[in-house]
Amino acid sequence: MAGVDQPEPDLDLYYLSEVVTNKIEAQLGQSLIEVSPVSGGDINDARLITVQDGQQFFVKINEGPQAYPMFQAEARGLEMLRSAAPAEILIPDFIACEPAGEAAFLLLEYIQTGTPLSGFWPAFGRGLAKLHRQSNDQFGLDHANFIGRLPQSNGAHDDWPGFYTHERLLPQGKMAYEQTLLDLKDMQYLERLCKQLGDLYPTEPPALIHGDLWSGNYLVHTNGQAVLIDPSVAYSHREMDLAMTRLFGGFPEEFYRAYQESYPLDSGWEDRLPLGQLYYLLVHLNMFGTSYLPSVKRILKQF
Template sequence: MNEEALLAAAARALGRRIEGSGRVSGGDINEAWALELEGGGRAFLKSRAGAPEDEFGAEAAGLRWLGKPGGLPVPEVLAVIDDDGERGLVLEWVERGALGPGGEEDLGRGLATIHAAGADAFDALPPDSPRTELRFGGGEVESYGGDTWAEVYAARLERLARAALGRGAITERCAGLVAEVCARMGALAGPDERPARIHGDLWSGNVLAGADGRPWLIDPKAHGAHREMDLAMLDLFGSVSARTLRAYDEVWPLDDGRAERVGLWQLQPLLVHAILFGGSYGAAVERVAAGYA
């Protein structure tokens, strides 16, 4: 990555001179910088060498879509960079703090508000997204468009399991267990629900505590899905506190049996991680699938 060229492209996209920059954490796959802007103020720049041309535009659309209901703050999109091979996203700078008990309750109420804003269909993307299909697992296309969540989710798992098996990330036995789960999905998925507007990648690292302790949402894969998917993801890489769940129920009560479905919804991110990172994730898929097959 040519850092000088990227910063020049960011300045052009912003229409402001960048007076200084410094490296900051960008998560697992991106590189990131804190930008000092002409006239004062800071911004956050993220980029990745080899990123698909629509990746950062899709993320920007997801942030705007999640922010519309007003349930939780998201960083303002300042610029999407697609300039002579340089790609990235410039966002509002968020000063970090610590999430306290009040923030945990804000997270529950805010998520419920965003989820309740809904989506046009399961797998539906934000209206202004440059993408036409939902992607998981390093670019695997997973859109299905079924009428019920059970149909959509079973189709997702089948596609992800095929991809994981093809890459040697799971065993034949594991793929067979996932197929058995998919065959039973109608009985496992719980009551039918309308499509919710979900974050789509809501592990604890994508909930950012602001200086005032209020939670912000970052790095979404926003789309229409079952609302329990976000809560299950939080439980997989982190935890959902009782305060958060109680506050969620104040806005949109969760259906009975949610706790029993957590592992079912975690099969998707586990398969994605098996495809991307290998290692112990394949064994985790097999263990969880065996509990539902």
């Protein structure tokens, strides 16, 4: 604005390539004045950027061959969650997603984070239960997406056992077998388990789930609300989200109590959690290697 002193840029732009910087500035209509690295998870680089008027934004950058479709799918997932999320849960605003030279970037609202206050976990549990009441005629989604950096198919199925078998367990199992992470006996156990899913799971309507709900994929807003990030959405079985929350340490018990009070689960849900965890363990096996193999084998033999 004429007559107003603008801050002098003072940043190390090696944190962002020139092409990414130029595209972000074009999207925001302002110059970047500060860039700093922040945690972006296992597969992306991430930056906190500040523009001339003082606003801050969060950007993820990835140079992998699937970076742009991966970020496009994430943006669609965020928009789905945003349109369905209850008052207890916040979803970051999506701003832009573009290819940029050999990379791609995803530009989002920056969330100022705080620490959980009294009542955070019950509110989070109630909010997730309300989100799970968003349903669909079939299990699946109208597009494929990703779980981590791996493709995730979401073909439509009328029942949960069919969806879980053909869109989740067998694709990851076959990927692990092709990488010699699973052997033929493991695949026989997996196929046997898939045939039992109709007896092991109670009938449930499809639920809109986050799809990758571990402790690294939620934030605590400074206003005390839960913020969901990095989704891998689908209309799925709602126990999948709960299974993932328990895979790497679990959430406090008050979260699960509040969920149960809001949207009770069928009896035996805790005994079924390993069934849901199997998918995520297969994903981790395919992404990170054999340290996850004992847990996979244990569940395959458990049912």
